[in-house]
Amino acid sequence: xxxxxxxxxxxxxxxxxxxxxxxxxxxxxxxxxxxxxxxxxxxxxxxxxxxxxxxxxxxxxxxxxxxxxxxxxxxxxxxxxxxxxxxxxxxxxxxxxxxxxxxxxxxxxxxxxxxxxxxxxxxxxxxxxxxxxxxxxxxxxxxxxxxxxxxxxxxxxxxxxxxxxxxxxxxxxxxxxxxxxxxxxxxxxxxxxxxxxxxxxxxxxxxxxxxxxxxxxxxxxxxxxxxxxxxxxxxxxxxxxxxxxxxxxxxxxxxxxxxxxxxxxxxxxxxxxxxxxxxx
Amino acid sequence: xxxxxxxxxxxxxxxxxxxxxxxxxxxxxxxxxxxxxxxxxxxxxxxxxxxxxxxxxxxxxxxxxxxxxxxxxxxxxxxxxxxxxxxxxxxxxxxxxxxxxxxxxxxxxxxxxxxxxxxxxxxxxxxxxxxxxxxxxxxxxxxxxxxxxxxxxxxxxxxxxxxxxxxxxxxxxxxxxxxxxxxxxxxxxxxxxxxxxxxxxxxxxxxxxxxxxxxxxxxxxxxxxxxxxxxxxxxxxxxxxxxxxxxxxxxxxxxxxxxxxxxxxxxxxxxxxxxxxxxx
Numbered sequence: 001x002x003x004x005x006x007x008x009x010x011x012x013x014x015x016x017x018x019x020x021x022x023x024x025x026x027x028x029x030x031x032x033x034x035x036x037x038x039x040x041x042x043x044x045x046x047x048x049x050x051x052x053x054x055x056x057x058x059x060x061x062x063x064x065x066x067x068x069x070x071x072x073x074x075x076x077x078x079x080x081x082x083x084x085x086x087x088x089x090x091x092x093x094x095x096x097x098x099x100x101x102x103x104x105x106x107x108x109x110x111x112x113x114x115x116x117x118x119x120x121x122x123x124x125x126x127x128x129x130x131x132x133x134x135x136x137x138x139x140x141x142x143x144x145x146x147x148x149x150x151x152x153x154x155x156x157x158x159x160x161x162x163x164x165x166x167x168x169x170x171x172x173x174x175x176x177x178x179x180x181x182x183x184x185x186x187x188x189x190x191x192x193x194x195x196x197x198x199x200x201x202x203x204x205x206x207x208x209x210x211x212x213x214x215x216x217x218x219x220x221x222x223x224x225x226x227x228x229x230x231x232x233x234x235x236x237x238x239x240x241x242x243x244x245x246x247x248x249x250x251x252x253x254x255x256x257x258x259x260x261x262x263x264x265x266x267x268x269x270x271x272x273x274x275x276x277x278x279x280x
Numbered sequence: 281x282x283x284x285x286x287x288x289x290x291x292x293x294x295x296x297x298x299x300x301x302x303x304x305x306x307x308x309x310x311x312x313x314x315x316x317x318x319x320x321x322x323x324x325x326x327x328x329x330x331x332x333x334x335x336x337x338x339x340x341x342x343x344x345x346x347x348x349x350x351x352x353x354x355x356x357x358x359x360x361x362x363x364x365x366x367x368x369x370x371x372x373x374x375x376x377x378x379x380x381x382x383x384x385x386x387x388x389x390x391x392x393x394x395x396x397x398x399x400x401x402x403x404x405x406x407x408x409x410x411x412x413x414x415x416x417x418x419x420x421x422x423x424x425x426x427x428x429x430x431x432x433x434x435x436x437x438x439x440x441x442x443x444x445x446x447x448x449x450x451x452x453x454x455x456x457x458x459x460x461x462x463x464x465x466x467x468x469x470x471x472x473x474x475x476x477x478x479x480x481x482x483x484x485x486x487x488x489x490x491x492x493x494x495x496x497x498x499x500x501x502x503x504x505x506x507x508x509x510x511x512x513x514x515x516x517x518x519x520x521x522x523x524x525x526x527x528x529x530x531x532x533x534x535x536x537x538x539x540x541x542x543x544x545x546x547x548x549x550x551x552x553x554x555x556x557x558x559x560x
Binding site: 009010011012013016064065067069070223225256257258260261262263265266269 | 289290291292293296344345347349350503505536537538540541542543545546549
């Protein structure tokens with residue numbers, strides 16, 4: 001597994017770098033971004049926060065717009081941002097060219113249906129292949145946190161809930177909390193997983209949370225002026241599941257905030273501190 | 281002069297808003313962005329920092345990528361980011377469609393040559409029309425600072441140097457410091473101002489600085505791994521002019537940094553504090 005450097009920018013005394021590599025899991029070339037804080041040059045192995053982005057994003061959106069590097073540099077946190085789907089000419093996208101399925105919209109699951117099953121295995125890529133690659137090529141520890149926004153918030157919650165012990169911290173901003181019961185999730189799951197809804201359960205954070213054995217504290221922020229709140233995001237399902245199972249969830253409804261990166265940037269510091277407290 | 285709201289996002293307790301308006305100076309519709317920190321709702325008139333962006337940018341780049349809102353919210357600074365040129369079907373661009381002249385590349389001057397003279401009057405727009413509009417429509421004071429990046433750094437320095445008393449603070453990141461002696465400036469000035477180089481002098485920060493009457497302290501940051509440093513930016517000309525005229529210039533060469541927004545974000549807080557100290 002070799003890495004090809006795509007770009008490199010000094011940032012807050014550390015480095016923002018982008019790499020291309022061949023992904024065996026996804027059967028295509030992938031690009032990811034990594035923020036290496038200045039402490040990386042002092043030899044100690046640093047913890048890694050994985051950030052999963054939302055629909056239409058690539059590895060670039062978070063690194064350009066969230067403003068996370070300032071505090072990550074202070075806290076000594078490495079941040080890794082993968083792409084949001086497999087990419088390339090050989091990867092099928094939405095048949096109608098829509099932005100909410102396929103390319104840029106992999107939903108961080110392992111597809112079982114054709115023609116998606118060959119490439120759309122973002123869960124295994126994010127949970128297994130990418131951390132192995134990062135841990136083999138950078139001076140990082142195996143202390144991992146995971147977070148994300150919208151579709152990536154769904155991804156972060158599901159990756160943590162499905163893999164007890166793999167992450168020491170988890171959080172999300174405006175996650176798709178109950179994808180089996182919203183239009184984005186129903187469209188994606190019916191194609192990736194087929195029409196048998198019983199197979200969807202294992203990719204729904206609210207359903208997984210109700211049965212979770214691990215008690216990893218969750219921080220979730222949600223803007224109350226988010227256009228997708230009622231139809232797509234449904235944090236109340238996550239809250240009900242946490243209450244029923246006694247899971248420690250801090251869900252904060254942020255008045256006036258929408259679904260944009262202006263919302264993410266406003267609260268990213270709280271998330272970084274949440275992760276650093278568990279990872280450092 | 282009426283304002284039409286384009287978008288509004290809550291950001292760090294304040295608001296990022298975009299407005300469209302008809303510009304009499306430029307003879308076209310223009311969009312600008314404004315960050316209103318949370319203190320705006322407390323009634324006191326706040327100072328305004330004008331940010332001028334670089335080649336190819338619009339009002340959006342700085343607001344999305346610089347990460348300035350966090351500290352602006354803390355300091356109580358309004359930030360206004362105009363577009364980088366006149367826009368619209370009636371506005372001529374580069375005859376060859378290049379990105380370094382015309383649309384997205386107005387160079388913050390008043391053109392005298394045809395076909396540019398009708399619309400390309402970005403200096404008067406930035407210095408006169410836009411502040412008048414902002415001061416008439418928002419609870420801001422007449423305490424103004426100005427800053428910018430690359431072509432916008434040139435613009436900020438020239439606007440301040442040409443208009444003593446109009447700004448209480450000035451700074452720049454990687455400015456085009458001596459445009460009469462670099463390819464970007466020579467291309468733009470020869471078209472906007474004609475081939476008589478004696479008319480270029482009044483739009484060159486290094487030449488203006490040598491004769492400046494006002495002693496406004498200047499903060500300039502420049503990355504030493506900036507690909508444009510030697511050919512286009514030439515901060516040494518600015519430094520020589522400041523030394524010759526005894527002007528207070530703090531020029532910092534930042535090791536390892538390039539020309540990107542990763543550089544801007546890394547040092548924007550220092551610039552906001554520089555302005556706030558003079559404006560508050």
